[in-house]
Amino acid sequence: MALLQVNDLEVSFDMRSGSVKALQDINFSIERGDRVGIVGESGAGKSVLGFSILNLISRPGSITGGNVLFEDRDLANLSAKELRDIRGNRISMIFQDPMMTLNPVLTIGTQMIECLQAHRKINKNDAKKIAIQKLQQVYIPSPETRLDQYPHELSGGMRQRIVIAIGLLMDPEIIIADEPTTALDVTIQAEIMELILELCERNHVALIMITHDLGVISQVTNRLFVMYSGRIIEQGPTKEIINDAQHPYTQGLINALPQMTIRGERLQQIPGSMPSLNTRITGCVFHPRCEHAENTCTRTHPKYTTSGGCKVACHMVEKMKSQPLLSE
Amino acid sequence: MDTKLNTPLLEVKELYKRFSISGDFLDQLKFESGKIRRKKEYVHAVNGLNLNVMQGESLCLVGESGCGKSTVARLVMGLEKPTQGSIHYKGDRIDTLFANKEIMPYRKKMQMIFQNPYASLNPRMTINATLMEPIKIHNPTWDNATVQDKVHEVMLSVGIDPTWGSRFPHEFSGGQRQRISIARALAVDPEFIVADEPISALDVSIQAQVLNLMMDAQQERGLTYLFITHDLAVVEHFGTRVAVMYLGTLCEVSTAERLFDRPRHPYTQALLSAIPRLNDNHSSYIKLQGEVPTPVNLPSGCVFHGRCPYANARCKAEIPILTEIEGTQVACHAIEEGRL
Numbered sequence: 001m002a003l004l005q006v007n008d009l010e011v012s013f014d015m016r017s018g019s020v021k022a023l024q025d026i027n028f029s030i031e032r033g034d035r036v037g038i039v040g041e042s043g044a045g046k047s048v049l050g051f052s053i054l055n056l057i058s059r060p061g062s063i064t065g066g067n068v069l070f071e072d073r074d075l076a077n078l079s080a081k082e083l084r085d086i087r088g089n090r091i092s093m094i095f096q097d098p099m100m101t102l103n104p105v106l107t108i109g110t111q112m113i114e115c116l117q118a119h120r121k122i123n124k125n126d127a128k129k130i131a132i133q134k135l136q137q138v139y140i141p142s143p144e145t146r147l148d149q150y151p152h153e154l155s156g157g158m159r160q161r162i163v164i165a166i167g168l169l170m171d172p173e174i175i176i177a178d179e180p181t182t183a184l185d186v187t188i189q190a191e192i193m194e195l196i197l198e199l200c201e202r203n204h205v206a207l208i209m210i211t212h213d214l215g216v217i218s219q220v221t222n223r224l225f226v227m228y229s230g231r232i233i234e235q236g237p238t239k240e241i242i243n244d245a246q247h248p249y250t251q252g253l254i255n256a257l258p259q260m261t262i263r264g265e266r267l268q269q270i271p272g273s274m275p276s277l278n279t280r281i282t283g284c285v286f287h288p289r290c291e292h293a294e295n296t297c298t299r300t301h302p303k304y305t306t307s308g309g310c311k312v313a314c315h316m317v318e319k320m321k322s323q324p325l326l327s328e
Numbered sequence: 329m330d331t332k333l334n335t336p337l338l339e340v341k342e343l344y345k346r347f348s349i350s351g352d353f354l355d356q357l358k359f360e361s362g363k364i365r366r367k368k369e370y371v372h373a374v375n376g377l378n379l380n381v382m383q384g385e386s387l388c389l390v391g392e393s394g395c396g397k398s399t400v401a402r403l404v405m406g407l408e409k410p411t412q413g414s415i416h417y418k419g420d421r422i423d424t425l426f427a428n429k430e431i432m433p434y435r436k437k438m439q440m441i442f443q444n445p446y447a448s449l450n451p452r453m454t455i456n457a458t459l460m461e462p463i464k465i466h467n468p469t470w471d472n473a474t475v476q477d478k479v480h481e482v483m484l485s486v487g488i489d490p491t492w493g494s495r496f497p498h499e500f501s502g503g504q505r506q507r508i509s510i511a512r513a514l515a516v517d518p519e520f521i522v523a524d525e526p527i528s529a530l531d532v533s534i535q536a537q538v539l540n541l542m543m544d545a546q547q548e549r550g551l552t553y554l555f556i557t558h559d560l561a562v563v564e565h566f567g568t569r570v571a572v573m574y575l576g577t578l579c580e581v582s583t584a585e586r587l588f589d590r591p592r593h594p595y596t597q598a599l600l601s602a603i604p605r606l607n608d609n610h611s612s613y614i615k616l617q618g619e620v621p622t623p624v625n626l627p628s629g630c631v632f633h634g635r636c637p638y639a640n641a642r643c644k645a646e647i648p649i650l651t652e653i654e655g656t657q658v659a660c661h662a663i664e665e666g667r668l
Binding site: 187191216242270 | 392393501503504531532533534535536537539540543544558560561562564565566584585598599601602603604605606613615616619620
């Protein structure tokens with residue numbers, strides 16, 4: 001039994017112009033201690049996937065197909081009360097902007113104690129002790145005084161550490177981190193990444209990390225999902241994908257990074273941009289931007305092919321291997 | 329600086345900028361030990377900055393948020409007036425110009441690209457109107473047909489189909505919008521472009537498109553860039569020279585190759601070690617103690633001393649000056665004394 005299992009998940013949003021599929025054919029499972037990265041550009045559906053795991057999709061969106069099983073229980077069939085028991089308790093989420101996540105008019109202590117008391121029968125003093133202990137775990141200096149401070153009194157890095165501490169309060173089994181360092185500076189990002197990694201290893205927590213930054217992903221995760229236009233187009237061990245990406249989109253994404261090119265040379269770019277979800281594309285969703293695309297790509301959506309430890313949704317994988325383009 | 333022929337295009341000398349945060353007169357009155365006092369507080373955004381931008385180079389100004397890099401960009405463009413110090417363009421002092429007539433010729437030569445293409449384009453103006461405005465202002469004698477031709481030309485040069493001119497900004501994607509803002513800057517044929525985080529709001533694959541466009545424009549038009557960013561991976565690729573900024577002062581200025589091969593200043597070393605790279609096994613980055621101090625009460629001496637592992641008594645008392653050591657300009661007592 002997997003800790004978390006996602007089967008054929010489909011999420012749609014009802015728009016005036018008709019229903020739009022934000023996620024399609026999402027299948028994966030996560031075990032304890034896994035560290036999974038989800039990358040993709042904005043609009044690829046990474047955050048929707050993160051939200052749908054916790055059934056946080058709100059109208060006009062809804063899960064229209066498949067299911068999310070947490071310890072074999074379908075999250076879609078649970079009552080609101082049962083869901084509350086899982087959210088923040090067994091599966092917790094860290095959001096991108098710590099200033100938006102924390103309530104500006106409540107002290108850090110109030111927010112932490114509130115969370116503890118919502119999930120367990122515990123008196124205020126004991127809750128306070130746990131809060132202090134969690135703040136120590138994320139290396140916040142003088143945690144006792146922090147409890148009486150408001151979010152605006154703390155720096156960005158500090159706030160994000162508090163958000164992580166709140167995420168850890170109930171010792172969850174899964175942490176979903178949605179772009180946890182995008183709003184932070186590089187030096188602070190490095191600190192936060194190291195902290196998340198250390199906490200996951202020590203507490204044996206499964207991590208689902210959503211980001212657009214391949215550099216961050218390659219340092220923290222051991223499995224990687226690459227998303228494009230609502231689908232996972234490639235998945236496998238992070239190292240393998242970074243070193244030898246099979247899908248043309250993943251290749252393009254990696255090659256577009258400035259560090260992959262000789263200084264001063266033109267960067268390799270993927271032509272065009274991701275289609276809006278309104279536009280219906282028959283066949284492979286990437287084919288309009290793909291330099292390898294052939295007739296088959298415009299007709300049917302590719303099924304996964306296994307290549308090494310990776311699963312790739314591309315018609316051309318075999319062909320690209322046997323006869324690489326001249327430009328490469 | 330190697331040869332006398334290389335006169336700087338832009339010179340920034342001893343630049344200071346502070347912003348008052350104490351409000352108006354009544355807000356400044358504070359009651360202290362039985363007396364009413366007037367108390368003024370300032371954010372010291374830029375503190376004694378010296379910087380030269382050479383003709384034809386791409387100088388990257390890097391630093392973390394709040395270090396004053398955007399303030400430098402705005403000061404250079406004349407959008408803010410410096411508290412102290414001077415800015416020279418081709419030897420002419422430009423920070424004291426006040427009348428519109430005096431500034432206009434420099435506005436034509438110096439253009440700016442802003443960070444967020446969603447906010448920097450007027451949503452109620454068509455792309456044509458947006459691009460025509462600067463051309464008309466700076467070339468009042470041109471007739472409509474000439475202006476149209478120019479618009480057509482810049483749109484082509486940034487890869488936007490000229491037939492889309494009657495569309496509005498919301499009809500374009502982020503990358504296309506940033507191309508349009510670049511086109512707007514190029515429309516008046518400037519010599520010098522200040523780009524304030526032009527690609528931070530864009531996706532990776534789009535970032536590459538925009539960076540390529542900027543590099544092409546530089547080659548074709550012989551542009552000089554002052555490129556402001558916090559993304560060091562981009563700097564390594566794009567910049568010819570790099571200036572690293574911390575709390576309103578420069579700590580290191582060097583060519584991009586030298587800076588990335590051998591960073592000297594302890595802050596630069598920490599900053600570079602924090603770049604998340606593909607394919608390295610989370611190699612130990614240099615962890616700085618503490619956090620960036622507030623620019624309201626600047627630390628004495630070297631602004632970095634509180635977080636620097638090499639700091640000694642002199643660092644706490646004396647402000648280090650940028651000095652050239654082995655081809656790199658560094659402001660650090662420890663390097664000067666040979667301790668580092």
